[in-house]
Amino acid sequence: MGWESWIVDTLRRALAYGTPLLWGTLGEIYAERAGVVNLGVEGMMILGALSAFAVAQSTGNPWIGVLAAAVVGGLAALIHAFFSVTLRANQYVSGLALTIFGLGLSGLLGTSWVGISLKNPLPKATIPGLSRIPILGDALFRDHSYLTYIGLFLAVVLWFVLYKTRWGISIRSVGESPSTADAMGINVFLVRYLCVIFGGVLAGVAGGFLSVEYRPSWTEGMTAGMGWIVIALTIFAAWDPLQAVGGVVLFGGLYHLAYRLQRWFPPEFLKLMPYAFAILVLAVAGLRKVRRGAPAALGLPYVRGQR
Amino acid sequence: MKRLGPFVFERRLAPTRAAILGYSLLAILAALIVMSFIFWAYGVSPIKAYSVIGRTTLGSRFGLMEILRRAIPLLLCGVGLVIAFRAKFWNIGAEGQLLAGAVAATWVALFSGVSGPMKLPLMFVLGFAAGAVWGIIPALLKVKLQVNDVISTLMMNYIMAYFVKWLIYGPWRGPTMRGFAYTDLFPRDAWLPLIRHSKVHWPTLVIGIAAAVLAALILSRTRLGYEIRVVGDSPDAAHYAGISFLGVSLWVMLLSGGLAGLAGVGEVAGIHHRLLEPDHVSLGYGYTAIIVAWLARGSPLAAIITSLLFGLIFAAGDEIKVTLQMPFQITGVFNGLILFFLIGVEVFLYWKIRVVRGGKETEWAGKAGS
Numbered sequence: 001m002g003w004e005s006w007i008v009d010t011l012r013r014a015l016a017y018g019t020p021l022l023w024g025t026l027g028e029i030y031a032e033r034a035g036v037v038n039l040g041v042e043g044m045m046i047l048g049a050l051s052a053f054a055v056a057q058s059t060g061n062p063w064i065g066v067l068a069a070a071v072v073g074g075l076a077a078l079i080h081a082f083f084s085v086t087l088r089a090n091q092y093v094s095g096l097a098l099t100i101f102g103l104g105l106s107g108l109l110g111t112s113w114v115g116i117s118l119k120n121p122l123p124k125a126t127i128p129g130l131s132r133i134p135i136l137g138d139a140l141f142r143d144h145s146y147l148t149y150i151g152l153f154l155a156v157v158l159w160f161v162l163y164k165t166r167w168g169i170s171i172r173s174v175g176e177s178p179s180t181a182d183a184m185g186i187n188v189f190l191v192r193y194l195c196v197i198f199g200g201v202l203a204g205v206a207g208g209f210l211s212v213e214y215r216p217s218w219t220e221g222m223t224a225g226m227g228w229i230v231i232a233l234t235i236f237a238a239w240d241p242l243q244a245v246g247g248v249v250l251f252g253g254l255y256h257l258a259y260r261l262q263r264w265f266p267p268e269f270l271k272l273m274p275y276a277f278a279i280l281v282l283a284v285a286g287l288r289k290v291r292r293g294a295p296a297a298l299g300l301p302y303v304r305g306q307r
Numbered sequence: 308m309k310r311l312g313p314f315v316f317e318r319r320l321a322p323t324r325a326a327i328l329g330y331s332l333l334a335i336l337a338a339l340i341v342m343s344f345i346f347w348a349y350g351v352s353p354i355k356a357y358s359v360i361g362r363t364t365l366g367s368r369f370g371l372m373e374i375l376r377r378a379i380p381l382l383l384c385g386v387g388l389v390i391a392f393r394a395k396f397w398n399i400g401a402e403g404q405l406l407a408g409a410v411a412a413t414w415v416a417l418f419s420g421v422s423g424p425m426k427l428p429l430m431f432v433l434g435f436a437a438g439a440v441w442g443i444i445p446a447l448l449k450v451k452l453q454v455n456d457v458i459s460t461l462m463m464n465y466i467m468a469y470f471v472k473w474l475i476y477g478p479w480r481g482p483t484m485r486g487f488a489y490t491d492l493f494p495r496d497a498w499l500p501l502i503r504h505s506k507v508h509w510p511t512l513v514i515g516i517a518a519a520v521l522a523a524l525i526l527s528r529t530r531l532g533y534e535i536r537v538v539g540d541s542p543d544a545a546h547y548a549g550i551s552f553l554g555v556s557l558w559v560m561l562l563s564g565g566l567a568g569l570a571g572v573g574e575v576a577g578i579h580h581r582l583l584e585p586d587h588v589s590l591g592y593g594y595t596a597i598i599v600a601w602l603a604r605g606s607p608l609a610a611i612i613t614s615l616l617f618g619l620i621f622a623a624g625d626e627i628k629v630t631l632q633m634p635f636q637i638t639g640v641f642n643g644l645i646l647f648f649l650i651g652v653e654v655f656l657y658w659k660i661r662v663v664r665g666g667k668e669t670e671w672a673g674k675a676g677s
Contacts, residue, residue, distance in 0.1 A: 039457060043643075079647070083647060083650060083651060087650070087651055087653075087654050088654065089650035089651065089653060089654070090650055090653075092397060092457065093601060093646060093649075093650050094647070094650055096399070096597060096646065097643050097644075097646035097647045097650070098643070098647075099643075100594065100598075100639055100642050100643040100646065101639070101640060101642075101643025101644060101646075101647065102643070103636070103639055104636045104637065104638065104639020104640035104641070104642065104643055105636075105639075105640050105643075106636075107634055107635075107636030107639060108345075108349075108633070108634050108636045108637055108639075108640055111634050220636070224465075225461070225462075225465050228458060228461050228462065231455075231457070231458055232455070232458045232462075235455060235458075266473055266476075266477055268469045268470070268472045268473035268476065268477075269469070269473060271469050272465060272466045272469035272470070275462040275463075275465040275466050275469075276462070276466055278458060278462050279448065279454060279458070279459050279462050279463075282448075282452070282454040282455060282458060282459065283448060283452045283454050285453075286448075286451075286452030286453040286454055287452065
């Protein structure tokens with residue numbers, strides 16, 4: 001195999017594996033930019049995966065499945081928003097509760113869907129024009145899921161919104177200094193609610209991608225810790241949607257490279273690679289002092305009139 | 308102070324014990340109510356479900372013993388997490404630390420060559436050490452490289468789970484197990500004694516209760532306990548007082564991981580007598596212990612009670628699976644609900660609510676303005 005096809009193959013696999021990570025990370029970036037950590041990504045993803053599969057299988061239309069995943073993810077995030085924003089509960093514990101609850105509920109409701117393969121998975125597409133670009137065209141724009149393309153496009157749009165629009169200023173100021181934002185007339189609670197719910201919608205779609213496209217089937221606990229990797233990537237990407245793309249590709253690439261080593265290592269070691277990478281990328285981020293990008297009010301509930 | 312109709316809300320700085328107990332019970336009750344809707348939606352009468360659970364767990368000796376046996380790993384992990392949470396170290400990794408202890412115990416039992424009366428103590432010592440090592444790594448990563456403790460401890464769970472899988476499918480697979488992914492059975496001198504007609508490995512239970520008492524003493528009476536509390540309550544004050552963040556983090560995770568490791572020793576030496584699939588060694592005890600510790604609100608002694616409560620939920624999960632044919636994951640749903648309601652009622656802990664009669668209204672309104 002020549003080096004060109006080697007690069008193309010690695011990039012392709014990196015993107016396919018990374019698509020749910022990208023959707024999840026983009027969502028978590030928005031929630032955290034508004035000052036709310038949501039450790040419930042794993043729970044929202046698994047609920048999204050189950051609802052996408054169940055609806056896609058029942059209706060025969062995978063897109064309705066993805067839509068259902070988005071709605072369910074958003075509703076799950078609404079629970080977290082209520083506890084962390086309105087009740088000002090500990091965000092870490094609320095997110096953990098959401099993950100425990102989501103894993104439990106999907107296991108409870110998903111038993112009848114186990115072991116069925118989806119009739120109509122999400123189709124793949126090639127983008128005309130762009131796919132003609134040498135090397136990159138084959139790697140990025142040929143035979144990927146629609147959700148991969150939408151995810152990449154979304155990253156650019158979300159970056160633009162965050163840094164170049166009034167909405168972005170509102171979101172960032174709510175995450176940096178909610179009391180200042182409040183004084184400027186921004187509705188802190190509304191912004192936080194919307195960002196957390198938006199994050200949930202994206203996490204739901206991320207889960208849906210797994211069950212109606214990547215696998216395409218439903219198994220209990222099929223997200224297998226991806227939700228936690230999303231949270232690691234959010235930090236690694238320094239809360240920046242464009243850097244998230246880089247992080248996801250790097251992560252997916254490392255993961256794929258690990259698979260190339262399967263001749264020399266037992267499969268269990270390759271399977272634990274992503275989790276080891278997640279720690280590794282955070283350690284690298286620590287060395288790079290990425291923490292400077294963290295929203296100042298991250299994790300802190302806002303009480304009006306109190307500092 | 309705020310008012311809403313006839314109700315006056317006053318802030319209080321420290322919640323009373325009675326308020327904590329009352330609101331915790333309220334949270335559990337609320338979770339039970341939501342749970343009955345889930346039973347109902349699943350086509351099972353909630354009354355029948357709860358009566359089955361009550362009869363088979365609290366209503367029989369066998370049931371009570373099952374609760375006790377489930378409570379043992381929850382207690383050990385829970386006490387460790389109480390210590391970690393007091394220092395605001397988010398150890399979500401008890402599951403992996405438990406498995407590390409189980410691996411070390413298995414090594415002593417099958418491969419160390421040690422035998423006789425020193426074998427079980429050695430299993431506990433090395434189990435503690437293995438759990439502690441698995442806990443200390445995230446502590447170092449957090450202090451030295453600012454690696455988020457939630458993520459690192461969680462990832463370490465997955466890494467240890469796959470390590471256990473590798474052991475039982477690879478080098479440690481038992482030659483006498485006919486191709487199943489288990490290690491060989493431990494020799495008899497590596498089995499923990501049980502309370503008669505039960506699966507309660509009482510030595511681990513005794514260690515668990517001793518650990519709770521010791522942890523309470525450490526937190527309230529020692530310099531380390533003081534430093535843990537300062538780091539947890541006010542990191543700035545800890546900084547100015549010259550308390551070593553690294554030192555406290557390492558101690559906290561050594562104890563927290565070590566205790567979880569002991570829980571792993573108990574599970575393999577008391578129940579399974581071999582190393583097997585990670586999710587059979589532990590049914591998510593390390594994750595449930597997070598709720599055990601949160602409900603205990605920083606008190607290791609309270610963890611004795613809360614671990615029994617969640618032991619009951621695990622025992623109930625078994626019964627629901629057998630008697631009502633519902634998946635065991637129902638325990639996860641219930642655990643998540645309890646955790647939500649617990650943090651939900653927390654808001655009320657810091658408010659004193661009183662009813663004010665019409666005549667006094669003006670007086671209160673006046674005070675509120677001042």
